[in-house]
Each structure stands twice: as C-alpha cells, then as structure tokens.
Amino acid sequence: xxxxxxxxxxxxxxxxxxxxxxxxxxxxxxxxxxxxxxxxxxxxxxxxxxxxxxxxxxxxxxxxxxxxxxxxxxxxxxxxxxxxxxxxxxxxxxxxxxxxxxxxxxxxxxxxxxxxxxxxxxxxxxxxxxxxxxxxxxxxxxxxxxxxxxxxxxxxxxxxxxxxxxxxxxxxxxxxxxxxxxxxxxxxxxxxxxxxxxxxxxxxxxxxxxxxxxxxxxxxxxxxxxxxxxxxxxxxxxxxxxxxxxxxxxxxxxxxxxxxxxxxxxxxxxxxxxxxxxxxxxxxxxxxxxxxxxxxxxxxxxxxxxxxxxxxxxxxxxxxxxxxxxxxxxxxxx
Numbered sequence: 524x525x526x527x528x529x530x531x532x533x534x535x536x537x538x539x540x541x542x543x544x545x546x547x548x549x550x551x552x553x554x555x556x557x558x559x560x561x562x563x564x565x566x567x568x569x570x571x572x573x574x575x576x577x578x579x580x581x582x583x584x585x586x587x588x589x590x591x592x593x594x595x596x597x598x599x600x601x602x603x604x605x606x607x608x609x610x611x612x613x614x615x616x617x618x619x620x621x622x623x624x625x626x627x628x629x630x631x632x633x634x635x636x637x638x639x640x641x642x643x644x645x646x647x648x649x650x651x652x653x654x655x656x657x658x659x660x661x662x663x664x665x666x667x668x669x670x671x672x673x674x675x676x677x678x679x680x681x682x683x684x685x686x687x688x689x690x691x692x693x694x695x696x697x698x699x700x701x702x703x704x705x706x707x708x709x710x711x712x713x714x715x716x717x718x719x720x721x722x723x724x725x726x727x728x729x730x731x732x733x734x735x736x737x738x739x740x741x742x743x744x745x746x747x748x749x750x751x752x753x754x755x756x757x758x759x760x761x762x763x764x765x766x767x768x769x770x771x772x773x774x775x776x777x778x779x780x781x782x783x784x785x786x787x788x789x790x791x792x793x794x795x796x797x798x799x800x801x802x803x804x805x806x807x808x809x810x811x812x813x814x815x816x817x818x819x820x821x822x823x824x825x826x827x828x829x830x831x832x833x834x835x836x837x838x839x840x841x842x843x844x845x846x847x848x849x850x851x852x853x854x855x856x857x
Contacts, residue, residue, distance in 0.1 A: 590690075590744065592754060593654040604688040605658035606647040607677040608742070609669025611847040612697040614641030619701055646694050650742075658686045667808070667847050668767070669693050670741075675765035677745050687750045692742035695847040706736065709775060711812060724845070726809035726838035727816050734810040737844030764795020776814055781822025788826055799830045809838035810845050 596604065617640055624632040639645055644662035651660045659680050663672040670693020677689035706712050713733040716723035724735040751758055768790065770783035777783070792798065805823060809816045824831055 590654075592756075593656070593690075596655075600687075601655050602657045603686055604654075604656045605677070605680060605686040605690070606651045606656055606660045607663070607673040607680070607689055607691045608647040608650065609663040609665065609671075609673035609693045610643045610646060611664065611666045611669050611695055612702060613643040613645075613664075615697055615701045616699045617641050619699070646740075650690060656690070659689070667810075667845070670846075672767065674743065674745070674762075675767065678762045678765060681745060681747050687747045689745045690742055691745055692740065693846075694740035696738040696740075697847060698736055698738055703736065706734075711775075712736070713811065724811050724840050724842075726807065726811045726840050727820065727836075728811070731811040731813060731816060733812055734840060734845040737846050739843070739846050763797060764791040764793070766790030766792075766794055777818040779814075779818055779821070781818045781825060784819055784822035785826045788822070799827050800833075802827070802830070802834055804835045804837075807836055807838045810840050811838075 593604070617637060621633045621637055624630060634640070642648075643664045644660075647660050647662050650656070661673075661676070663669045663676060665672050673693055674691045677686075677691035680686045681689055703712070707714070711733050713723040713725075713731075713735055715732060720735075725731045745762070746756060766787045766789070768783050768787040770778045772778045772783070792802070807816075807819050807823070809819055823834075823836060827834060
C-alpha cells in the first residue's frame with residue numbers, strides 16, 4: 524500500500540532484548556509461530572463450513588508444538604489471551620460467486636455461511652473459537668498495513684494490561700480476476716515481465732513498474748515478559764516501539780516529500796526510546812511502484828541523513844511479492 528492510501532506502520536525489535544517498561548508494564552516478547560495448514564481436523568467440523576467461502580482462512584496456521592500451551596490454559600488464562608489478525612481484502616471470489624448465483628436465479632446456491640465467511644474478522648474469530656480464547660479479539664482491515672497494525676496493537680494491549688498473551692498476525696488470499704483487474708486498472712501491477720516473472724517484483728530498482736500480488740498468512744505469539752519466563756518460553760525478540768500515521772494526501776499516491784513516513788518512523792523510534800544511530804536495518808514497504816518507492820527513499824534519506832550510510836535497507840517484496848494484509852507480518856519476522 525502506498526503510504527498515502529491509509530497509513531504506514533513501523534515496529535522496532537531488539538535482537539538482544541533487555542527489559543523495557545512503559546507505564547509500568549513490561550513490553551511484550553515475540554515467540555514466532557511456525558507455518559502449517561489449518562485443516563478441518565484442527566478446526567473441527569462445526570467450524571470449517573464458515574471458512575469455505577474464502578480460502579484465506581484455511582491459511583491461518585501454526586505448528587501445534589509452538590502453541591501447545593494454548594490448549595493447556597486455564598479459564599483465567601484464556602480470559603487473559605487475545606487474538607489480533609489483520610486482512611486487507613475479504614472474500615472477493617465468494618462475493619462474485621454469490622452475485623452470479625443471484626443474477627442467474629439460483630439464490631439457494633449461496634452457502635448459509637456466506638456472510639461469516641467474507642467477514643475480515645473471521646480469521647481472528649475462528650482462532651479464538653478453536654482455542655477457547657476469551658480475551659481481546661480484533662481485526663484490523665487497514666489494507667497493506669493490516670498485519671503490522673495487528674502486531675503493534677496486540678503489543679499495546681499487553682502493555683496496557685488488557686492481556687498477557689496475544690496471537691497476532693495477518694492473512695491474505697485475494698488473487699482473483701476481480702482484484703487483479705482492479706489493480707491493473709489502477710496501473711499498480713508490473714506488466715512487462717510475463718516472460719520473466721521472477722524479475723517482475725523489483726523494489727527500488729530503476730526498472731520497477733508495479734507490484735506482484737501474492738498470498739500468505741502468518742502468526743506470532745506476543746507475551747508479557749514475566750508470563751513468558753514463567754512458562755519457559757523461548758524468547759526471540761522484544762518489541763521496542765510502534766508508530767502509525769497517515770499521509771492525509773491521496774487515495775493511492777504517497778506524498779512526494781515522505782512526511783507521513785518520516786512521522787511514522789519518528790514515532791516508532793520515540794516510542795521505543797531509540798535514536799537514529801541505533802538503527803542498522805530498515806525493512807521498507809517498497810512494493811516496486813515508481814511513486815511509492817521513491818517517496819519512501821526520500822523519507823529514509825531525509826530522516827536519517829548522515830546515518831543512512833550505516834543502515835541497510837531492503838524490501839521482502841523482491842522475494843515474496845506483495846502479500847497485502849499479511850506483508851507487515853512477513854517483513855517483521857523475515
């Protein structure tokens with residue numbers, strides 16, 4: 524998502540975390556959630572029908588061993604555990620099929636689970652139902668920032684004492700004739716590399732012309748520090764800061780001066796108590812669009828100035844394509 528479309532997000536991590544406190548709360552720690560397939564057997568037959576209208580929900584996944592503790596939680600612990608899963612676009616294929624059924628005079632072909640299946644919050648809801656989670660359950664539908672917003676919002680819920688554990692992440696599976704046509708009409712897609720598709724997504728490259736849509740899902744487990752220590756969890760990283768802003772500029776085009784991006788990164792660093800000289804790597808949004816990548820490069824240069832020479836910058840879009848609502852999670856973990 525170009526930063527001017529809705530908002531931009533930055534999360535800063537520490538590879539060797541020390542205890543960081545804000546307003547008396549220990550900030551959350553990150554426990555990666557390994558990918559797998561959320562099958563009917565894991566969900567239970569009563570839950571899976573409502574997931575059929577859109578394949579996106581089937582991708583929400585995890586290694587049972589990495590989240591086994593959720594199945595052993597007491598009632599009190601379940602009330603202190605929440606879910607925050609973001610998604611940008613919900614159920615386009617299901618909506619198109621339902622519309623075709625109505626127009627052809629066959630409304631009974633529409634599944635009774637059609638409406639639950641296209642709701643963006645269904646992913647978070649199904650995870651909560653499966654594990655009996657009764658804490659904060661929410662969905663951010665902020666386009667390409669949805670996954671990152673979910674993680675940041677989940678961390679703040681822990682900071683503010685509303686939860687001890689948050690299952691957070693993003694999910695997207697919107698490759699369909701409708702979405703691709705819409706993106707193409709907006710001139711957002713790469714179209715000159717059909718014979719060399721592996722060359723199409725090229726963030727910051729002089730030949731970039733648009734992004735490549737991809738699909739995926741991912742989840743991480745965030746925990747309050749002492750809670751993670753008590754259960755002997757392996758701690759991988761610490762969330763230091765979170766910032767989000769909007770450009771207030773245009774539906775799809777970013778501000779050329781990058782002011783919204785600068786404000787976003789500045790807020791994240793201030794929230795995390797880090798300075799410009801503490802940053803060694805930036806995972807940029809950089810979707811491979813001419814306007815978006817340029818504005819982001821300007822923002823990074825203007826904010827970090829002389830420190831830029833000491834900062835590595837890259838974008839996961841070059842390897843994974845544009846995962847839309849899931850991309851924030853991918854950038855964060857990778």
